[in-house]
Amino acid sequence: xxxxSCAHQIPPExxxxxxxxxxxxxxxxxxxxxxxxxxxxxxxxxxxxxxxxFEESVFISPTIRDVEFLWSGTSVEMIFxxxxxxxxxxxxxxxxxxxxxxAQPRNRMAQAFTxxxxxxxxxxxxxxxxxxxxxxxxxxxxxxMVLAYRLDGARFDTLNPQVTLPTYVTQTGAGGSFRxxxxxxxxxxxxxxxxxxxxxxxxxxxxxxxxxQRTIRLTNADTAQSSLILxxxxxxxxxxxxxxxxxxxxxxxxxxxxxxxxTSTSRRLSAVIIDTTTRKDLSVYxxxxxxxxxxxxxxxxDFQTPETAYAVRLQAVYDTVGNEGREEGLTRVFVAxxxxxxxxxxxxxxxxxxxxxxxxxxxMIQLAFSDPxxxxxxxxxxxxxxxxxxxxxxxxxxxxxxxxxxxRPTRPLAGLSWYALSLLFAxxxxxxxxPIRDSALTVHxxxxxxxxAGSVEGRVADDSPTDTAGTIVVTxxxxxxxxxxxxxxRAGRDGRFTVEGxxxxxxxxxxxxxxxxxxxxxxxxxxxxxxxxRRSDVSDTLKIRVRWPLEGVVLTIPK
Numbered sequence: 001x002x003x004x005s006c007a008h009q010i011p012p013e014x015x016x017x018x019x020x021x022x023x024x025x026x027x028x029x030x031x032x033x034x035x036x037x038x039x040x041x042x043x044x045x046x047x048x049x050x051x052x053x054f055e056e057s058v059f060i061s062p063t064i065r066d067v068e069f070l071w072s073g074t075s076v077e078m079i080f081x082x083x084x085x086x087x088x089x090x091x092x093x094x095x096x097x098x099x100x101x102x103a104q105p106r107n108r109m110a111q112a113f114t115x116x117x118x119x120x121x122x123x124x125x126x127x128x129x130x131x132x133x134x135x136x137x138x139x140x141x142x143x144x145m146v147l148a149y150r151l152d153g154a155r156f157d158t159l160n161p162q163v164t165l166p167t168y169v170t171q172t173g174a175g176g177s178f179r180x181x182x183x184x185x186x187x188x189x190x191x192x193x194x195x196x197x198x199x200x201x202x203x204x205x206x207x208x209x210x211x212x213q214r215t216i217r218l219t220n221a222d223t224a225q226s227s228l229i230l231x232x233x234x235x236x237x238x239x240x241x242x243x244x245x246x247x248x249x250x251x252x253x254x255x256x257x258x259x260x261x262x263t264s265t266s267r268r269l270s271a272v273i274i275d276t277t278t279r280k281d282l283s284v285y286x287x288x289x290x291x292x293x294x295x296x297x298x299x300x301x302d303f304q305t306p307e308t309a310y311a312v313r314l315q316a317v318y319d320t321v322g323n324e325g326r327e328e329g330l331t332r333v334f335v336a337x338x339x340x341x342x343x344x345x346x347x348x349x350x351x352x353x354x355x356x357x358x359x360x361x362x363x364m365i366q367l368a369f370s371d372p373x374x375x376x377x378x379x380x381x382x383x384x385x386x387x388x389x390x391x392x393x394x395x396x397x398x399x400x401x402x403x404x405x406x407x408r409p410t411r412p413l414a415g416l417s418w419y420a421l422s423l424l425f426a427x428x429x430x431x432x433x434x435p436i437r438d439s440a441l442t443v444h445x446x447x448x449x450x451x452x453a454g455s456v457e458g459r460v461a462d463d464s465p466t467d468t469a470g471t472i473v474v475t476x477x478x479x480x481x482x483x484x485x486x487x488x489x490r491a492g493r494d495g496r497f498t499v500e501g502x503x504x505x506x507x508x509x510x511x512x513x514x515x516x517x518x519x520x521x522x523x524x525x526x527x528x529x530x531x532x533x534r535r536s537d538v539s540d541t542l543k544i545r546v547r548w549p550l551e552g553v554v555l556t557i558p559k
Contacts, residue, residue, distance in 0.1 A: 021107040022049045022100045033117040036084070041092060041115065044075045048101040051076075056198060057095035059169035062088065087120030091182050095171035096143050108143070111173035116182035126183035126218040128168075130228025131537060132176045132192045135208050137477060137484050141176030144232070145169060145195045148180055151187040156215050157529040159189050161202040169200060185218045191526055192230045202526050208232045211524045213467075213531040227558045229535055233523030240319050241329030245312060249339040253299040253312070258329075261297075262318040263289040263401070269316055271299055276309045276333065285431040286372035286402040287314075300372055300402075300431055306338035345371040345430035346437040348403075352421070358448040360501075361413045364398075364406040365421065371430045372402035378428035383407060388418040402431075415450040454502040454544035458553030460495040460511045460536065467534065467559070470515040474499060474555070476507045479541060490514075502544045509539040511555045534558065 026044040029036055054076060055069055066081030084090065094113040099106035116123055128148055134141045147166035149159055167188075172178045194208040202209060210230035218225065236259075244256040263269075269289065273282040283302040290296045304310065314330040351366040352359055385393040385407075393413070398406040413419065423441045430436055460472045472491040476499045478484035491497040491511065499509070512521050512535035524532035536555040544550070 019103065019107065021109045022047050022098060023109070024094060024113045027115050029115075029117050031115055031117070032123050034121055034123065036090075036117045036119050039080045039083075040077055041117075042075060042077045043094065043113075043115075046074070048074055050099045050101050050106065053097055053099045054094070057097040057171070059093045059095065059200070061091045061093075061166075061168045063165065064090075084119050087118075089116060089118045089120070089122075089124040089182055089184065091116050091168060091180075093168075093170045093180075095145075095169075096173050097171065109173075112171045112178070114170070114179070114181055124182050124184040125223050126181075126185050127224035127226060128180040128183055128188065128190060128216065128218075128228060129224070129226040130178060130230065132172050132178065132210060132230045133232060133538075134176065135194075135232040135234060138482075139232075142172050142174055143194075144172040144176065144178075144192050145200065146172060146178045146180065146192050146230075147190070147200070148183065149189045149191075150184065151189060151215065153187075156189045159529065160527045161191060161193075162204065162527060163201065165200055183218065185220065185223065188216045188218070189529075190216060190228060190230070192232065194232065204235050205237065208234045209523070209526050211526055211529065211532050213524065213534050227537075229537055229558060231521060231523060231532065231535055235525065236319065236321050236323060239323040239325035239329065240317050241325060242312075242314065242332045245332045245334040247304070247334050247337040248298075249337050249341040250304045250306065251301055251341045253301065253334060255297045255299060255312075255314070257295050257297075257317075259319050260294045261289060262320050262322075263291070263294050269297075269314070271315065272313045273299070273301060274311045274313075275305070276311050282310060288372065288401045288403050291400065291404065304336035306336055308336045309333055310336060343370065344437045345369060345373070345434065347423075347425075347441060350423075350441070350443060352443055352445050354443040354445075356443070356445040358452070359413075359445045361415060361447055361450065362409070364408045366400070367405050367407060367423065369403045369430070369436065373405075373436070374429050374431065374433070375399055375402075378405075378425065382424040382426070382428065384422045384424075385409060386420050386422070387414070388420075393419070413447050415447055418444060418446050420444050452546045453500060454504060454546055455498060455500045455549040456502065456507075456509065456542060456544070456553055457498045457549060457551045458496070458509070458555065460491050460497065460555045460557060462495065462513065462534075462557045462559075464513075464534065464557070464559035467513065467515070470513055470517050470533075472497075472511055472557070473514045473519070473521075474509060474511045476502060476509050478503070478505050478507050480506055504546050505544050506541050507544055508541055509553060509555060511536045511557060513557055 022045045024043050025046045028042040064080055068079040070077040092115045096109045096112050098109045132144045148168040150167040168180050170178050170180050190212040192210040193202055196206045197203055210232045216225050240261050241258045243258045246254040248254055269287045271284045271287050286300040288298045311333050317325040348368040348370045380397050385395050394410040395407050400406050421443050425436055425438050428436050474489050474491055474497045476487045489499050512533050515533050522533045524530040534557050536557045
């Protein structure tokens with residue numbers, strides 16, 4: 001599309017602060033005009049708008065490539081440099097990225113505006129509408145591009161949105177909702193993207209995307225599909241890389257990664273360090289990922305020679321979607337520090353403090369050390385959990401990292417009961433075979449009242465009679481907080497579910513059909529096309545109260 005602008009806007013001065021986005025209050029032609037025979041259209045706003053934001057937010061279907069923009073005050077005239085097609089419905093969409101001119105910060109349009117007119121005797125009456133959910137909780141769901149591709153007999157999996165422009169385009173408004181009215185009847189592929197380069201094409205690993213799970217067919221008998229649900233994801237084909245190496249002292253090197261790494265027990269993270277002068281290996285005693293962020297780690301090594309250059313090569317480092325980091329991205333050189341590690345290994349933290357109350361009945365207690373511990377020197381024999389009556393509760397221990405051990409009771413604890421956790425460190429040694437500083441630690445805590453947690457009961461209705469493989473996963477997400485809690489459960493074969501252990505809060509629920517039973521939502525791929533798993537809209541906001549179970553919540557997964 002060629003763009004030319006003229007006639008500068010001159011906004012008036014003074015007046016009250018503008019806190020609302022611009023609106024289109026008039027257009028030429030008026031909506032639904034038929035037999036249109038002109039080479040221009042015009043939009044009138046209720047206030048002055050940023051010209052560039054408008055010109056970058058106008059989408060015309062079918063495409064008109066050469067358009068001239070003429071501005072005058074709060075109105076803009078669009079002159080078409082090519083003749084319009086006969087007997088064709090044109091849809092001009094003004095997206096929600098249009099901003100006003102005077103406000104600071106500038107306000108965006110609340111909803112996309114659509115002008116439909118026809119050079120023939122009728123207006124196409126198809127409708128595509130629904131909602132797009134952002135990639136992460138708290139992300140802005142407005143301004144996301146929604147793209148519809150008319151297939152005209154072609155198969156969905158032959159469509160390449162990296163090079164093919166869509167037939168119809170709109171943008172999501174507040175809450176992620178969208179409408180594409182006046183669509184010609186036929187078959188369509190629908191996807192959404194957060195268009196980083198504003199080229200209405202899909203750019204891998206740059207754009208967040210969502211693909212609808214199937215082809216949509218609009219017919220005379222079924223002209224509208226108004227419950228489309230799309231969930232943004234991001235394609236990731238690149239493994240982790242080292243972003244930064246920071247030698248802390250002669251035995252510790254801090255590592256920062258470009259993305260979150262997989263720290264599951266199935267990943268045997270390892271490192272090789274070589275003296276670049278002598279070519280001799282430097283022993284690496286531990287590779288410790290930092291939890292919970294998992295974008296950094298510490299390498300614990302034998303004594304490094306000060307001011308010596310060492311080459312680090314990390315191995316078996318994966319991201320959370322299974323991409324392994326390449327050797328060139330996991331190899332770096334650092335110069336050793338001359339600082340001596342004079343600290344004595346000690347207990348860094350215990351996730352349950354002394355005299356704590358309302359401790360969970362089944363949760364893991366995490367014990368963190370300041371440096372790696374030889375596991376054989378500190379095992380279950382040094383850990384004792386007893387009830388207030390003196391009975392011993394069996395526990396299991398899991399080394400989450402060489403410096404972090406998880407302690408979990410083998411059975412749920414009794415509610416509203418006191419327990420003592422005693423940790424005996426006699427014989428425990430760190431990676432240098434040095435006894436740790438602490439000899440013993442005991443904390444007392446009281447468990448929560450099982451009736452103090454809220455719960456939600458309901459049912460998931462799946463509208464598809466055929467796509468029924470896999471279980472249904474229900475997720476409750478806290479709203480109104482910076483670090484929302486997420487609690488997940490699975491519905492039964494009849495769709496009924498109960499989400500228990502909810503804190504007193506406000507939450508929304510959603511569900512998806514876990515087609516491959518891998519425990520996570522699979523978003524599919526834009527190209528080559530892979531269908532996404534089907535999901536529901538979110539529920540109304542639910543007010544969770546203790547001792548007050550909510551019942552009758554119904555979630556629907558559209559077919």
